[in-house]
Amino acid sequence: MLDLKKRSTLKAGLLVFASSVMLTACGEKTETKTAAAPAATPAATTTAAAPAAGPLKVAFVYIGPVGDAGWTFAHDKGRKAIEADFGDKIQTTFVEKVPEGADAERVFRDLASQGNKLIFGTTFGYMEPMLKVAKDFPDVKFEHATGYKTAPNLAIYDSRTYQGAYLAGVLAGKTTKTNKLGVVASFPIPEVIRNINAFTLGAQSVNPEVTTRAVWVSSWFDPAKERDAAMTMIGQGVDVLIQNTDSPATLQAAEEKGVHAFGWDSDMSAFGPKAHLGSAIINWEPYYKKTVQSVLDGTWKSGQTWWGVKENSIDLVNVNPSVPEDAKKAMEEKKAQLAEGKAIVFAGPLVDQSGKEVLPAGKEADVAMLKSMNFYVKGVEGSIPK
């Protein structure tokens, strides 16, 4: 019995293999033959048949689905914008839902060997895979979002989402009636902690009485858990919420319960028209446009970029008309200051939860402190899960 099975599965396997080879031999080969020799020579760059004068091929790798109405959606919006901006001069591709880890490396390598000369990786978990691939494709430019390691052909970029959180906080501080604010948070990483702090500081700048609490859903995207977290905080008396997750569930929960919330990463007003105070969005178009232009001009350089309100990468949009005038004014004032480049969010005197002064008056937080922020400011309740 086992003998039969073994033979049959062996033969079956061979048949499957043979048939797949046969099938595709009859099929159309979509790409011209790339180098059949194994990539033993790391310098083996693409041998695509298209001459160098063709459109610049730009590729995007996403961690989530383009329809997530949040993080990935914002990136894809940026991609579509540069397609419109540059027309025939570029040709874009994207691969969505690529998990961090072993699979990512394969995807980047494949895109690089398909003739893409500019590749964007849109989550920090792609950092190591991109570095490995960048080494093997020195003439391809890599751009990694939210990371911290660079290479001669790998630049890193990020957006100052904390500025958006700060502006939202200003509105929240003026809107809240219970003085209790809430954040639906994903993972206790510096970016999220920064945003929680910024939200609190923004609110405190117009209303020193507010407190903030955070509930962690241990996921970037899980509508049901995000809703549960939002409902929990609403049940605890929170009446303005913000999120650091990728779905509009928080806003929907707020709409249901008659409290307020913000959209995050993209304009989410449609999901909760009455509850929506504004959306802290990321606009990737300015950065993507600049980067593509620099590649087309031949002036691309590696480095670190961190753009915010000043460069039009961050904004608080679609402010609800029902927001009181003085709140809007306060927010616009802060926005104008940020647009001038003033670092008003994390500027001293800054006190942490324990009362210790982490920034004296007159000093601004430097990049290191911002990038590795691991403390809560005064006014945030709870402790950072260590």
Added chain:
Amino acid sequence: MDTFLLLLAPALAATINAGTPLMLAAFGLLVNEKSGVLNLGAEGMMLVAAIAGFAVTSATGSATLGFAAGALGGMAAAAFFAVMVLWLNTNQYATGLALSIFGAGLSAFVGIPYTGMSLKASSTAIPVLSKIPFIGPVLFNHHPMVYIALVLCASLAWFLNHSRTGLVLKAAGESPESAHALGYNVRMIRFAAVLFGGACCGLAGAYLALVYTPMWQEGMTSGKGWIALALTTFACWKPWRVVAGALLFGGVTILQLNLQGLGIAVPSQIMAMLPYLATIVVLALISRNPDWIRLNIPASLGRNFNPNAA
């Protein structure tokens, strides 16, 4: 004490809300399993139903039609499974798993034009009753489907324990050979049970997309189908225990979120483990007595029966 009660009411309401889709799906799976068929494709059925319900409600504006569409979607997926398992005699575990994966992929596919859309969030409250202090918000502030779930539970309990058809259903699950010998069409009984299971999972999926988080996102069930499967075993295949299990699971989830919001200093991931650990602990306690399980598990669960070969 006041603050505790103040916090407790919304937490209990949220628990009932969170437990409803689990309950609905588990009821269907329970009937399924009572007839001897193990359908591991709950996740796939729920997703297919979710997109079906969402699409219909988007187009028509009617939530009722959406739920109906969800139930039909679930039934269609279940019918596919039933034909393979009951007529073609394929392995139940593998077929169920294939359904899970295929349903997830198919729903994601079909749902592409709907991603990023949302439906109006509805807030439903029973007029007078929901104003009663404490009890009101906890029990009477829910979507009609929550109450339908409870009615379904009661009907199922009656059906299984007090009706003749229920007895025949159980017979098909305990000893299909005997049922067949007595002249019952085991295949059709199981087919009906599987379809019912699909309809219930369909209602659960539609609930997620229409009420819980009124939007469509691929994979939005996030493992609830698997939890529902777990619940049927956990509940020893008794409807009221399913309710208890769903509330327990939902309750511990809400509890850990509440504790986080109150500032407890335990890492959030450890807190997030609590519902799963609680399920394991309770299950261990329930299953300790081997006779209990043997008494309750449908004896031919997971094994195919071919009337032509009998």
Added chain:
Amino acid sequence: MLKLEPRSAPSRLMSYASPLLAVLLTTLCGAILFALLGKNPLAGLSVFFWEPVKNLRGWTEIGVKCTPLILCAVGYAICYRSSVMSIGAEGMLVAGAIGGGGMVLALDQGSNGGAGAIALALAAGMLAGMAWAGLTALLKDRFNTNEILVSLMLVYVAQLLLSYLVTGPWRDPMGFNFPQSKMFSSGFLLPTLVRTTRLNLGFVFAILAALAGWLFLSKSFAGFRLQVGGMAPLAARYAGFSQRKALWTTLLLSGALAGLAGVIEAIGPVGQLMSSMSPGYGFAAIIVAYVGRLHPIGILFSSFIMALFYIGGELAQSRLGLPNAITGVFQGMLLFFLLGADVLIAYRVRWSK
């Protein structure tokens, strides 16, 4: 009206032809699907079946993808043949990554690594996987708890534990508090088999595991006992085969294999610990096990097909602009058709009036 009639003996022709039939049907439906989506069907099929294996690197990537699938699936095959319905290989894989990765983090304090360190890491990973599986076995043994349920719950627990470790105590001190461990020094990584590719020693382990699994199941008395216990529990009991021993053996074996898969991922293609070590290998392996008819050699081929679909699905996105959802549709279709076609081995189709 079509009727299914049992054959007097399993059809040998169909047992060869059924996988072919399944692949053909999947291909046909795939072509129709591509056409409906407005893409050239042949181009679509080529992307799925030819592109991933066009060059040597493609083959090595398939190998990298196959490794955890084979290991977990062989473990499942042993379990399912003994009627132990564990579905928790994903959790055991994560536990193995934690165990092996943790060992590397402990050893990688300036030393050079080398074969001994790697061996220790592999052993730690396997032991961790065994321990995780042991939890399921213990609960079933002492408390009678259903292993499907427990193994599934433990998957979520393992994933959360990993997330906690890389966000907290094990995160890279130089890493700006990002939730990942430091990169393992090269002395602690598995050696690669083909220069400049990612195919590492783990692939060899996977093949060896499949062969060992086959020998165990078909040639050893212990394997025989397990399978009798699975097919005819009463007969097994009568013959004195211990059900308890079977439970522990199968779960510990599958735990060791899945744990090995986890540590191979950690010290192989990934090279560090991060919160997502596996895109669901432990669950995909269930399909691999069944499509391989619970036979370790068959699993080698079914893991090849699954890996092909995974990679083909990725390529379909970047080459043809097809959505990611198409991979799941293909995999589900393949399994459905295979299950359906397998029916023809034991039954024949007859017209009856």
